[in-house]
Amino acid sequence: MNHFKQIIVLFIYSIGAGVFAQSEKHVLQSNIFYYPEEVSQADSYKKERCRLDVYYPTKVDSFATLIWFHGGGLTQGNKFIPDQLKNQEIAIVSVNYRLHPMVKNPTYTKDAAAATAWVMKNIKRYGGDPNRVFISGHSAGGYLAAMVSMDKALLEVHQIDANDLAGVIPLSGHAITHFTIRKEQEIVGTQPVIDQFAPLHHVRKDAPPILLITGDRNLELLGRYEENAYFYRMLKENKHPDVRLLELQGYNHQMTQPAFPLMLKFIKEKSF
Numbered sequence: 001m002n003h004f005k006q007i008i009v010l011f012i013y014s015i016g017a018g019v020f021a022q023s024e025k026h027v028l029q030s031n032i033f034y035y036p037e038e039v040s041q042a043d044s045y046k047k048e049r050c051r052l053d054v055y056y057p058t059k060v061d062s063f064a065t066l067i068w069f070h071g072g073g074l075t076q077g078n079k080f081i082p083d084q085l086k087n088q089e090i091a092i093v094s095v096n097y098r099l100h101p102m103v104k105n106p107t108y109t110k111d112a113a114a115a116t117a118w119v120m121k122n123i124k125r126y127g128g129d130p131n132r133v134f135i136s137g138h139s140a141g142g143y144l145a146a147m148v149s150m151d152k153a154l155l156e157v158h159q160i161d162a163n164d165l166a167g168v169i170p171l172s173g174h175a176i177t178h179f180t181i182r183k184e185q186e187i188v189g190t191q192p193v194i195d196q197f198a199p200l201h202h203v204r205k206d207a208p209p210i211l212l213i214t215g216d217r218n219l220e221l222l223g224r225y226e227e228n229a230y231f232y233r234m235l236k237e238n239k240h241p242d243v244r245l246l247e248l249q250g251y252n253h254q255m256t257q258p259a260f261p262l263m264l265k266f267i268k269e270k271s272f
Contacts, residue, residue, distance in 0.1 A: 024247050027227045028055045034118035049098045052090050052115055054126060056091035062129040065091040067119055069137030069144045074108050074180040075100045084260040093119050105181040109154055112144040117158030132271050134167045142173020146199035150207055165208040167270045169263050172214045172224055172253055174202045175231035202232045209242040211266045215255035219256050
């Protein structure tokens with residue numbers, strides 16, 4: 001193969017699914033379709049956005065996996081592997097999903113559910129334990145994690161029981177209906193809504209273990225701590241056996257750095 005052909009082959013490979021980066025202890029496989037490939041190829045925006053990255057350890061058997069949804073108000077953002085979650089003995093699956101205004105509700109949560117189902121069905125091929133899959137995200141990503149785990153209908157479409165998730169860790173996520181979804185309905189941001197698009201609407205005692213983490217109530221976004229506190233209270237009222245709420249004093253909405261060690265501790269605790 002001449003030099004020009006080699007460049008073309010490498011370029012084509014680099015923009016498709018299955019790009020690998022490898023260190024001594026971890027492998028990153030990037031841009032994997034989580035919808036069937038023929039479905040993704042038929043829609044240019046789905047082809048662009050509905051992909052995920054799998055970052056996994058090579059020297060650990062039956063590892064736990066954390067699915068990570070980025071924030072950005074359902075209007076912006078891209079998948080990434082948080083630095084503090086790298087080089088652990090777990091896999092991190094970072095997910096892109098379609099965004100407003102290119103799509104509208106409920107596309108966001110349907111994408112998140114499809115990605116979650118893909119992980120639960122496929123992580124064993126990478127060496128992971130499908131019974132130890134956790135779901136998390138920050139802000140809008142935390143909202144998606146909560147919705148996918150609480151509204152069982154989202155995963156039932158993919159023949160997955162949400163109760164099979166090992167744990168749910170929303171970081172400063174909406175517990176009421178997301179403000180972008182309310183905006184789509186021409187509802188002002190100061191009007192709280194709890195409808196079928198709110199995690200609070202789906203509280204039940206048999207949901208997976210839940211760790212809710214927010215920033216300081218005096219520094220957070222409007223009502224974010226209070227929503228999570230009510231979410232916590234209603235789960236307790238429904239006799240949920242394993243839900244905790246942590247408020248990170250002195251931290252505003254950008255509270256992920258102190259939250260990550262708490263997340264890892266929770267995963268380790270629930271993995272054994």
